[in-house]
Amino acid sequence: MEKIDIIEKKDTTTNTNAKKKAAWQEILSSFNSLNKKPRDMTQIVTQWRNTKGLVKTRESEYRRARQMTGGGPPPPSPPQEDLELIQSLPNEFVIDSNVFDSDSIYIETIKQSQSTATEKMMSESGLATTEIAIIADSEKSTQLSNTPDVEENPILSTPLAATKVEKHTIKRELYKPKHKPKQNNKIADNYEEQLFLLTKKCKENKEKREDELHNKRMAILDLEQKYWEKKLKNV
Known part of the structure; x- marks a missing residue:
């Protein structure tokens, strides 16, 4: 969790991007040193996004279960690892309690597609959720190691005024009656x-x-x- 404040910054200045790249590189090195199967930057970033999605899913299910009526024992509390992640990123886990909200549909969809890949990766690495939670990436800073800084490499665009537009003219001749020779x-x-x-x-x-x-x-x-x-x- 020590690098989470750096990689989750929404600022996109040159200094911030440089710090994010350095933090991600350090996270990648630490992760590969603890695992038999090395990962690349893209896999690390994807795993972090999947982890946040699963935590949000479990938190949403827990809140809906608490609102249900009809008796029965209370639902189990979320794992301690989830609570730590939610406390570290409070703005990322603002979940609407409305049962008719469309977020729940999206959560169920990503749950099915992400849970299998996450569990497989966690079983191969042998690490707990708290250990892989630090290898993070912001949803807006995906693949920063392969993306150039905005200020360092400005995109040059061709002015619209300089673009030549080809005009296709169709010549039409009026019908003229033929004169008899x-x-x-x-x-x-x-x-x-x-x-x-x-x-x-x-x-x-x-x-x-x-x-x-x-x-x-x-x-x-x-x-x-x-x-x-x-x-x-x-x-």
Whole structure:
């Protein structure tokens, strides 16, 4: 618990981050010296977060059990290790007593996913909860050993004004009716002229046939007149 005040600080200045890194490195070295199977920084940080989640789960269950009615013996008190952790981090373990609060659903969810991994790690290390509770990490300072300081390495961003925006223009042409070529106009003119000439020729041929027919009738009438005149003379 001696390093908990350092690693749980919410300050993110350069000096604070440097102290957190040094504290985490010391915790990692101490943990690996007491265990047969060494761990890396990511595993240590994850284990600390899981430990806080399990303590919060047990504390929430204990408070709900105390509020239940119907008789029976009182629920057992939380382990001494949990109480020490809660006293060291009072702001991290503010649990709402409302039974309908959605925090209880979240607690039950993380309990199932974290309890197996935590118990396995604790059995391998052979340490009590109080011994691994000091290997901690704040939820907001996860993986600080691999994360550069904000002030030392500022992130350079490209100004939005310098970004080129490509514009895709779509050209649309208005529909224009196609003009008939001069050759088509010439053919149309020739067709009208030929039609006119053909009509004129048909009319002339008709008049000619009518004239010929009239002349033949007149000739027949002349022959008939001469025939009767001659016949009358013979009488």
